[in-house]
Amino acid sequence: MSTTTRSRLRLVVVQALVFSLFATLFVRLYYLQVIGGESYQAQAADQSVRDIVVQPQRGLIVDDQGRPLVANRTSWVISVDRTLLGKLEERQRTELVRRVSVVVDAEPEDVEARLVTCGDLGSVRDVCWNGSPYQPVPVATDVPKSVALRVLEQPEDYPGVLAEQQSVRSYPRPFGVNLAHVLGYLSPVTEDEFDLAAERDDRSLNGASVVGRAGVEKQYDEWLRGLPGYRRVAVDSMGRVLGDDSVVESTPGDTLVTSIDAKVQSVVERQLAERIKVQRATVDPVTGRRYEADSGAAVVLDARTGRVVAMASQPTYDPDVWTGGISESELARLYSEEAGTPLLSRATQGQFAPGSTWKPFMTAGALTNGYTTDTALACSSGFQVGNRVFKNYESGAYGSIGFAKALEVSCNTFFYRIGYDFWQRFGSDPADLGAKDPLVQEAKDFGFGSRTGIDLPGEAPGRIADRRWKQAYYESQKDYYCGIADKPQTDGTSDFVYRFSREFCLEGNLYRAGDAVNFSIGQGDTIVTPLQLARAYGALANGGTLWAPTVAKALVSPDGTVLRRLAPRKVAEVDVPQKYLDYIDGALQNVSRVGTMAWKLGGFPLDDVTVRAKTGSAEVYGKQSTGWVASYTEDYVVVMMISQGGTGSGSTGDGIRAIWEALYGIEGETVRPARAAIPGTVSPARLPQFLDDGSIMPPAVGE
Structure with missing residues (x-):
């Protein structure tokens, strides 16, 4: 082949290659711009928007x-x-x-x-x-x-x-x-x-x-x-x-x-904080040192509906610390035991022995299970069970008395005898898990040992320390205590811990007479929340209805339309005849007039505002007493407690009185309804008024 021919052939090949490249490019451009154009155009737009x-x-x-x-x-x-x-x-x-x-x-x-x-x-x-x-x-x-x-x-x-x-x-x-x-x-x-x-x-x-x-x-x-x-x-x-x-x-x-009323809430918070402050400056005559008064709570409920009117807990915290993010040091303080764990709501999550505030419910249990309003029992200075003497407060004695007087003077030994009697009759076998216990059942009927159902998260259930609980606790702890008991006592183990471990390992599951008498006065391992106690006293006030406490009343849209009303929710009716509820009510009136709360209500117009009350001082091993006062009228329930604060009336009585004075507008011995914290004295049934301009006004007059 000549040189000229080879040159022409190469030129043709090059031309063919160039043409094929242009053809490929043209096809690709056609695909991008015509066939796939809309898709790529959308993607390009997305990158700029x-x-x-x-x-x-x-x-x-x-x-x-x-x-x-x-x-x-x-x-x-x-x-x-x-x-x-x-x-x-x-x-x-x-x-x-x-x-x-x-x-x-x-x-x-x-x-x-x-x-x-x-x-x-x-x-x-x-x-x-x-x-x-x-x-x-x-x-x-x-x-x-x-x-x-x-x-x-x-x-x-x-x-x-x-x-x-x-x-x-x-x-x-x-x-x-x-x-x-x-x-x-x-x-x-x-x-x-x-x-x-x-x-x-x-x-x-x-x-x-x-x-x-x-x-x-x-x-x-x-x-x-x-x-x-x-x-x-x-x-x-x-x-x-x-x-x-x-x-x-x-x-x-x-x-x-x-349902919160800010004016009542302010009084409740101020009184709780003030009572804690006072108790911390007061010397405990038992220990000889000032009261720790490490925490406390107060609850005000509408007795007719269970709605929460006010609820306070101490220690507390400033909710503003969460706005914009919380620092590690602030968060650590909120969880700190040294600071009193301020995040813990003592009203709904704190669990404490109820002490003598428990006795009205034990009275209901006794009266509906064989005892009568004519029953008379000895209120002696002590009551012996086995080799232990269970004493009355300050070893006081009042002779032979009935239930009303026992509540009025808060006689422990009177209720010890009832608890012991039921234990002997129905459960003297300490290993019988199914034994009948009228007092335990009555406590459960009043809602203790289970959550109230309040519309707040994290509520604690409290605890009824009955036979089944004791057995379950024993099974969960026996390996630990038996491990201590099986080893020779060392210098690091105190005599008390060693003896307790040996006894627990052998018979920690047995429900003995001592457990029963302790239960009858709200001592031992039974614990309640302040809200549970307030709800149960609400049932005494309203004739036996247990309500699920509620904070929310309604949800309203931004334009003022009521989207949802949250009605009070009835949980149960307590099976206690009205005549017995009336009897307990009368006894609790006497607690305010001549009983353990009377010294804090001197000059209070009880004939116009009939406050029923029960005081309580719960003993806690290794700590100072927890003080309680639970009280109610036909309209409200007011409960206040202070952990390690001393006696119930001594620690919280003044605060309870101040709250009642605010609720009814009491000045000295005069009731002035116009000065009550809530207009009309009772909680409003209607909602605030949502106006067209976005403002919110109080509920309409005349509800």
């Missing part, structure tokens, strides 16, 4: 008169746009994070931790970002306005850093109320909660949401949180916002109307 979540304003929480207990305020929030941050050089990125950390007063590593998406390598649980990857990430909330203005006025120093105002919780504190344990608090949504919400297609939660963690904030979180909105914005290639594309408005949360 972002959805930013607009957080809703959380619903209000108001009292029975419409006073705001929890509201909202605006807070400056510093956020970082990670898209723009990712386009910076490493050195520039590090410098920007450093600047942000300085301006928000945080460590650079803390800022970095907040910028990591949850689930990614290096993410820290409850700190990482679990929201949209296209949304600026909040790195500091509730910052001073001066900090926000510094970021806004120097955008060249803080590229991709935003300072915006958001809504956060505020606490108006009408009449100075705290109410922390009832209201609860908020904290950021967790990764698990966010994932679960995504699975359920729950649009009310997003990565920047806060969630109720306690109190009514948790119980009614789904109603209070509202629905987030979305702002679609156009951005340039550097991620800078060019303008809004579209907006879907957020929906504010619903308002929660409660």
Whole structure:
């Protein structure tokens, strides 16, 4: 083949290759621009448009008169746009994070931790970002306005850093109320909660949401949180916002109307705190040192419905510490035993021996199981069971008396005899788990040993220390105590612990006569919450109805529409004849007039406001006595207790009186209904008025 022919052949091959390349390019361009054009056009648009979540304003929480207990305020929030941050050089990125950390007063590593998406390598649980990857990430909330203005006025120093105002919780504190344990608090949504919400297609939660963690904030979180909105914005290639594309408005949360009355609540909180303060300065005649008065609680219920009018617990905390994030030191204090574990609500979660406040229910159990109102038993200074003498308070003796007098003077030995009698008749075999026990059954009928059903999370059940409980406790602890008993006593084990371990190992499951007599006066291993005791006294006040205590009355939409009314819920009727309830009622009136509470009610107009009361002083091994007063009228139940505070009337009597004076407008010996804390003296049946302009007014007059 000649040279010319070979050259022409090569040219043809090259031309063919060039043509095929152009043909391939043409086909590809045709596919991209014609066949797949719409898809790619949409993707390109998505890269220039972002959805930013607009957080809703959380619903209000108001009292029975419409006073705001929890509201909202605006807070400056510093956020970082990670898209723009990712386009910076490493050195520039590090410098920007450093600047942000300085301006928000945080460590650079803390800022970095907040910028990591949850689930990614290096993410820290409850700190990482679990929201949209296209949304600026909040790195500091509730910052001073001066900090926000510094970021806004120097955008060249803080590229991709935003300072915006958001809504956060505020606490108006009408009449100075705290109410922390009832209201609860908020904290950021967790990764698990966010994932679960995504699975359920729950649009009310997003990565920047806060969630109720306690109190009514948790119980009614789904109603209070509202629905987030979305702002679609156009951005340039550097991620800078060019303008809004579209907006879907957020929906504010619903308002929660409660049965709490802020004016009564303020009196209850103030009296509880004052009584604890006084007792801490008072010397305990038994131990010779000042009372510890380490905690306390007070509850006011509407006797007719079980609604919670006021509820206080000490120690308490400032709910504002959670706003904008809580520090590690503050969180540690809230859980600290040294600080008294302020997060624990003593009213619903604290469990204490009820002492003599238990006796009205033991009276009901005795009267419905063979005893009569004519029964007379010895109120001696002591009562011997086996080789132990169970004594009366200060070894007092009153001769042969009936139930009414026994309640009036709070005679222990009178009730010891009843407990011992039932034990002998029905359960003298200490190993018989199924033995009948009328007093235990009566306590259970009044709701003790189980949760009341209040609409607050975390309620404690209390404990009825009957035969089955003792057997279960023995089985759970016998290996531990038998382990001590089986070994020779060492220097590290006290004589008491060693002897107790040996006895427990041998017969710790047996329900003996001593257990029965202790139970009859609210001592031993039986424990109750202040709310349980208040609810049971409510049944004495209203003729035998046990209500599930409720805090919420209604949920109202932002436009004022009542979405849901939460009616009082009846749990049970106590099977005690009305004649016996009336008999107990009369005896408790005498406790206030001439009995153990009379010295605290001198000059109180009992003929106009008939207060029934029962005092109690529960002995706790290794501690000072827990003081109780439980009281009621036809309208309300008022209970107050102080742990390690001394006798019931001595520690809480003045506080109980002050609360009753506030409830009925009592000044000296005169009742002035117009000055009662609640207009009309009794809790309103109607809801506050929600006006068209958004304001909330008290319930209409005449209800």
